[in-house]
Amino acid sequence: MIYQFLIISEENSVTTITINKPESLNALNKQIIEELSMAFSELEKSKSCRVIILTGEGQKSFVAGADIKEFSDFGSSNAENLARTGQENLFNKIENLRKPVIAAVNGFALGGGLELAMCCHIRYASENAKLGLPEVTLGLIPGYGGTQRLPKLVGKGLANEMIFSAKMISADKAKSIGLVNDVFSSETLLDECKNLAKMIARNSPLAIEKAIKAVNLYDTDKGYETEIKSFGELFDLDDKKEGVNAFLEKRKPYF
Template identity: 50%
Template structure:
């Protein structure tokens, strides 16, 4: 299938998604729409067990398509639509029942960082630049940045990054907990591939339950979160994958999960 400004290839159960909107891979409305269609396809494609999102060329995503903002001058309704439409797609990524890994190969700014933060895991090139420079435009992050950044780092660090608009490199991003790992650019895709392929052989039902429990649990109290965990745990007892996993452990062999 073809998607506007989005490329998808599948290898060994991993769907590799490339944002391809040169020269900066901006998240304009057409790219966002293409990404949404691609994610819908991945959700229903049983051959895809994990996803890697990266940028084509030297950039990940340099931000939103700022020229489109001019169409919303003095129009709060149009401005809100730009935000909500993008948030809807990024929420779709965060709630995908298959793990999504951002492989940040270059500039990851504004909407690009917000896209990366909607992914479940993030690997970044050491020299990549990440940031939320929206205040330089008289705006704030509008694709989820004000909400996901403090959840991934902390309130003070998130406010510092947003209010100053300063850019950080991959190594600092790892230090503050924004990404899982920072590596040389030459190793980035190999690391992302290795991480994705370490997950695809797990039970797809357990993966789905994990993502659901973590995502829903973070939005509630500890007591309520524990109940969510218990429900997800219990539901897995009725699956053949759970029976296979336990029996394989007892029999000292590798499990063969069928989902």
């Protein structure tokens, strides 16, 4: 499929999606959200793709928020529909995707950009990255899951501090509070993401799919039961048989 604002490339079972609108610092608009939704749906069905990396074009910005002009004249009904549609069609889709998604946060990740990074399963950031949720400066609150995902990642107190103050934090601060997994130079960020993706891609895709589902339920009353059932279900699948046989035969598994 041809996309206007996305560049998609694949290498060794790892697919990289680059949001390509650098003149607006890759700000999210309705079309980019729709294109991302379609791209993730296609990649989830792809037999060749095992891991996805999501990043922004250039070294200045991952995604510097949403395109405010698109909703500046909205009323409450349109605004609620915007948030609901975006969450259901993209942000929740990424979080619950059957394949791991790594965010390569290469610069500004503000507002909807930080919300987009937070719904990915893993976040690596460049040293120049700045992260924040500035919505209250517009008289708004985060609308793409920021009030829910940020507390889960950094705790309620720090989430309140970031949301209420609208301040940006550095990549190093983000790492120290658990908002990003690690920090690298701008020049090496994507390579580090690809190295991690290659490690993940060597493992059982069926097991990873089950792990994503279980981890996403860690803070609910369904978490332990999901883990137990998934653990049992995997014993009847070919990936478990191949993994165990490879271990016993002292060779690498082929999934």
